[in-house]
Amino acid sequence: MKALQLLALVSIAFGACAPAPEDSRRDAVDTAEEELRATPGASVIVLLVDTLRADILGPYGGDGRTSEHFAALAREGVLYEDCVSAAPWTLPSVASLFTGTLPRTHGAGLEGEQRFLGGPGQSEPLAVAKELPTLAKLLREQGYATLLRGTNPFVRFGLEADFERAELRYAPAGAVVDWGLQALAELPREKPYLLVLHFLDLHEPNQIGVDFGREDFELYFPSVLPPVDESERRWPAPDLEPYRWQHLLQQRKRLYLASQRYVDREIGRFLKSLAELHPQEARFVVYTSDHGEDFFENFEVDLASGHTDPRAGYRAPISYGHGHSLHRALTHVPLAISGPGLPRGRRVADTVGSIDVLPTLCRLLDLPVPSTVQGRCLPFVGRATPRSYLSESIAYGRERVALTTPDGWKLVHPLSAEERPQLFFLPDDPREKLDLAAREPARLTALREALERALAAVPRGAGTSIASDSATQDALRALGYVGAQGAQGETKR
Numbered sequence: 001m002k003a004l005q006l007l008a009l010v011s012i013a014f015g016a017c018a019p020a021p022e023d024s025r026r027d028a029v030d031t032a033e034e035e036l037r038a039t040p041g042a043s044v045i046v047l048l049v050d051t052l053r054a055d056i057l058g059p060y061g062g063d064g065r066t067s068e069h070f071a072a073l074a075r076e077g078v079l080y081e082d083c084v085s086a087a088p089w090t091l092p093s094v095a096s097l098f099t100g101t102l103p104r105t106h107g108a109g110l111e112g113e114q115r116f117l118g119g120p121g122q123s124e125p126l127a128v129a130k131e132l133p134t135l136a137k138l139l140r141e142q143g144y145a146t147l148l149r150g151t152n153p154f155v156r157f158g159l160e161a162d163f164e165r166a167e168l169r170y171a172p173a174g175a176v177v178d179w180g181l182q183a184l185a186e187l188p189r190e191k192p193y194l195l196v197l198h199f200l201d202l203h204e205p206n207q208i209g210v211d212f213g214r215e216d217f218e219l220y221f222p223s224v225l226p227p228v229d230e231s232e233r234r235w236p237a238p239d240l241e242p243y244r245w246q247h248l249l250q251q252r253k254r255l256y257l258a259s260q261r262y263v264d265r266e267i268g269r270f271l272k273s274l275a276e277l278h279p280q281e282a283r284f285v286v287y288t289s290d291h292g293e294d295f296f297e298n299f300e301v302d303l304a305s306g307h308t309d310p311r312a313g314y315r316a317p318i319s320y321g322h323g324h325s326l327h328r329a330l331t332h333v334p335l336a337i338s339g340p341g342l343p344r345g346r347r348v349a350d351t352v353g354s355i356d357v358l359p360t361l362c363r364l365l366d367l368p369v370p371s372t373v374q375g376r377c378l379p380f381v382g383r384a385t386p387r388s389y390l391s392e393s394i395a396y397g398r399e400r401v402a403l404t405t406p407d408g409w410k411l412v413h414p415l416s417a418e419e420r421p422q423l424f425f426l427p428d429d430p431r432e433k434l435d436l437a438a439r440e441p442a443r444l445t446a447l448r449e450a451l452e453r454a455l456a457a458v459p460r461g462a463g464t465s466i467a468s469d470s471a472t473q474d475a476l477r478a479l480g481y482v483g484a485q486g487a488q489g490e491t492k493r
C-alpha cells in the first residue's frame with residue numbers, strides 16, 4: 001500500500017478543515033482553495049432526495065431525463081463524481097450529513113451485531129447523540145431561520161430538534177416544494193435561512209398514478225395507463241414464475257426513474273420560483289441523497305461471502321431495496337453544490353464523503369468547524385487530499401464496515417466470523433460484481449490493517465434512546481418498516 005494512502009486513512013480522525021499534518025500535498029491544496037472567498041450570512045438550501053443513487057442521473061452517465069435540473073445546478077457550480085454516503089439507510093446517513101460524523105460517533109441507527117430493522121425482537125432505533133452540533137444548530141446560533149420539510153419518519157429521530165420550524169409527514173414532491181416556497185415567502189427578506197427539503201418519492205411504495213405528473217409516467221410507461229397494479233409499486237414477491245418476476249423488476253426500475261424525473265422537475269420548479277422570489281439573494285444550494293437503491297445487483301457475490309439478510313423472503317436473491325449492504329448501489333450518492341464564488345461547471349473526480357458537507361458549508365459561510373466533525377472541506381478549485389471513507393450501520397443482517405480508498409479499492413468487512421470480507425476494484429468493477437479478496441491476499445491484509453487503524457481513530461459515541469410516537473410508527477408501517485416478516489411474510493423492506 002502506498003505511504004500516502006496509509007496516511008490518508010489515518011487522517012480520518014483529524015477531520016475539520018485542517019489537512020492531516022503528514023499530508024505532503026497540503027500546500028498545493030490550501031493555496032488553491034484560499035482563492036475562494038467565503039460568503040458569510042448567505043442562505044443555505046439542502047435538497048435531499050431520499051433513495052437516489054448517483055448512477056441513474058445524466059451527469060453520472062445515467063438517464064438524462066431524470067436529471068435536467070440536477071445537471072443545471074451542476075453546471076452552475078461543482079459536481080462531485082464520487083461521493084460516499086456514511087450509511088446505507090436514512091437515519092444514520094442523514095445524521096452523518098447533518099453532523100459531519102460517522103455512525104459510530106453519532107450513534108443514530110440500530111445497535112448489535114445482528115440487525116433487523118422493524119423485525120421480530122428488534123428494539124427501537126436510537127436517535128442522534130444529543131451533544132453533537134448539527135448544521136441546523138450551528139446556523140440557528142448565527143441568527144438563521146431553520147426550516148425543515150421532512151417526509152421520511154426516520155428524520156424524526158433527533159434530527160429535527162434544531163430546526164425552529166419542522167413539518168414531518170409524507171407528501172409528494174410537489175407539496176414539499178409548495179411548503180418550501182410558502183415558508184420562504186413568510187420570512188423577513190433580510191433574514192438568512194437554512195431550508196432542508198426532503199423528498200421521499202423514490203422510496204417504495206412509489207405512488208405513481210397518484211402523485212406523478214402524467215408526462216413523467218408516460219415517458220417510462222408508454223403502453224400502460226395509470227394506476228398500475230398495486231403489486232408493481234412494491235418489490236415483487238419471491239416465488240413468482242420467471243417471466244412475471246422479470247416483468248415486475250423492470251416495472252420497479254421504471255417506477256424509480258419516473259419518480260426521480262418527477263422529483264427533479266419539481267426541484268426545477270422550486271429553484272425557478274426561488275429565483276423570482278429572491279433574485280438578489282446570496283445562497284448556496286446542495287442537491288444530494290442519503291443512499292441509493294439496490295435492484296438485486298449483488299446477491300450472488302453476497303451469497304458467496306456468507307452475507308445474510310433477515311428479510312429472507314427470497315430463496316436465492318437477497319440484495320434489494322436498501323439498508324442491507326454497503327455496496328456501491330447504496331453508498332454512491334450524487335452531490336452538487338452551487339453558490340456565490342464557486343466555479344461553474346467544475347467536476348471533482350476525487351473521492352469525497354457525505355460527512356464533508358457540513359464542514360464545507362461552514363467554510364463557505366466563514367464559520368468555525370466544530371471539533372466533533374470528522375469530514376473535511378470539499379475542494380472547489382483544486383484537488384482533494386487523498387483520503388479514504390468509511391461506511392457502516394447495516395439495518396438488515398450482520399453489521400459490517402466498508403472502506404473506500406482514494407485509489408479505487410473498496411473493502412467490505414464483516415464484524416462477524418460467519419461472513420467473509422469482500423474486496424472490489426471500482427475503476428474496473430463499479431457495480432461490485434467481482435470479489436477479489438481471494439485473488440489479492442496481500443492487498444486484503446493491508447486494507448484490513450488500514451481499516452483497523454481508521455476505526456480505532458474514530459471516537460465511539462452513544463445514540464439517544466427515545467420512544468417513537470404512534471404517528472411515527474404509522475409512518476414507518478406505511479413504508480414497510482414496522483412489522484416486517486421473515487421467510488413467510490409479505491415482501492417488505
Ligand SMILES: [Zn+2]
Pocket residue numbers: 050051089090091152290291
Ligand atoms: Zn433514505
